[in-house]
Amino acid sequence: MVLYLSNEDVQKAVGIDDLVKNVRTALMDYGLKRAQNSRRHTLSLEGGIFRNMMAVIPALEVVGLKEGMWKSSEKEGKTKDVERNTELVSLYSLKEEKLLSIIKSHRLNELRTAAGSAIATELLSRNNSTTLGIIGTGPHAFAHLEVLQRIKPFKSYRVYSRKPENRKAFINKAQTMFDSVESVNCNSAEEVLGYSDVIVEATYSRDPVIKGDFIQDGTHINSIGSSFGGKQVLDDTLLRKMSRMVVDFKEQSLYDNSGDIIGPISKNIIAYPDIDELGQLVAGVREARISNDEVTVYKSLGMGLFDVAAAFSVYASAIKEGIGREI
Numbered sequence: 001m002v003l004y005l006s007n008e009d010v011q012k013a014v015g016i017d018d019l020v021k022n023v024r025t026a027l028m029d030y031g032l033k034r035a036q037n038s039r040r041h042t043l044s045l046e047g048g049i050f051r052n053m054m055a056v057i058p059a060l061e062v063v064g065l066k067e068g069m070w071k072s073s074e075k076e077g078k079t080k081d082v083e084r085n086t087e088l089v090s091l092y093s094l095k096e097e098k099l100l101s102i103i104k105s106h107r108l109n110e111l112r113t114a115a116g117s118a119i120a121t122e123l124l125s126r127n128n129s130t131t132l133g134i135i136g137t138g139p140h141a142f143a144h145l146e147v148l149q150r151i152k153p154f155k156s157y158r159v160y161s162r163k164p165e166n167r168k169a170f171i172n173k174a175q176t177m178f179d180s181v182e183s184v185n186c187n188s189a190e191e192v193l194g195y196s197d198v199i200v201e202a203t204y205s206r207d208p209v210i211k212g213d214f215i216q217d218g219t220h221i222n223s224i225g226s227s228f229g230g231k232q233v234l235d236d237t238l239l240r241k242m243s244r245m246v247v248d249f250k251e252q253s254l255y256d257n258s259g260d261i262i263g264p265i266s267k268n269i270i271a272y273p274d275i276d277e278l279g280q281l282v283a284g285v286r287e288a289r290i291s292n293d294e295v296t297v298y299k300s301l302g303m304g305l306f307d308v309a310a311a312f313s314v315y316a317s318a319i320k321e322g323i324g325r326e327i
Contacts, residue, residue: 001326003101005318010105013318016150019310022060023115024282026309029059031283037305039255047071053304064091064308089311101315110143112310113300116248116278117144117200117222118151120298123281123288124246125198125220130155133196135189135209137161137170140224141202145174156182158192190214201225205233212237217293223260224300232259234297239264243294246276252301260299
């Protein structure tokens with residue numbers, strides 16, 4: 001029998017602390033060259049793509065595959081239902097040599113991305129960071145607030161997106177969960193960038209959103225906006241100002257022609273060998289933050305390792321709580 005978990009099942013079963021712990025374990029495994037992660041494979045469709053991502057995580061005794069169809073959401077600036085309804089993770093047991101679970105969940109995708117940023121924030125932000133800045137108000141932006149607030153409790157968060165009604169809705173929802181944390185509704189990105197210790201960029205923008213002229217020394221930035229097709233959301237001033245660039249999976253940046261990686265490399269602003277992978281920091285192979293003055297950047301490119309680790313976490317919880325349907 002195989003356990004089927006819907007998005008609603010994941011919502012019931014997920015434990016954020018356990019999910020982050022398992023993603024951290026997977027990154028440790030990967031940083032020590034034990035786990036394997038494949039680059040994202042894509043097929044072109046009319047108005048979109050079909051893609052998959054795979055990983056083997058010996059430390060969790062699982063292997064898995066994430067797949068789904070994505071249709072033109074970047075142009076429209078929103079997640080389409082086709083993405084929410086086609087995203088699947090298949091989780092297999094290495095020990096039992098069988099398929100354990102099929103998980104259909106966009107919530108899992110939001111949390112696994114936020115878990116990567118949370119781990120990067122742990123390692124790369126200053127210990128005395130108190131203000132979180134968020135640019136973007138979609139599901140990924142909100143998931144980052146949920147997860148980062150558990151990893152590093154912030155005293156306040158500042159939010160900006162182009163539509164005031166979206167900012168208001170975001171803050172109203174957040175206040176039901178974090179009523180003791182001060183919220184600031186910002187009218188410009190600059191009001192976020194100049195006053196935040198840690199920044200999350202979660203937008204569909206094709207142009208620079210994070211501008212170095214407004215970034216203070218010691219800031220850590222998590223950029224999760226899509227990096228396909230030469231898009232660059234980090235401006236050259238920031239890229240020259242930063243001390244560290246960390247990604248989840250370097251190989252993916254080449255395959256995707258990531259504008260935030262390939263662009264500055266072509267301009268000799270950064271060198272490919274100098275870019276670290278998050279797993280190296282978790283495993284202690286490369287250093288995390290060195291000084292309080294460093295400006296550090298974590299660029300999320302998408303890693304199947306996160307999906308498989310998150311799927312394992314949700315599966316284990318669902319089995320314990322009796323959630324899901326056997327098929």
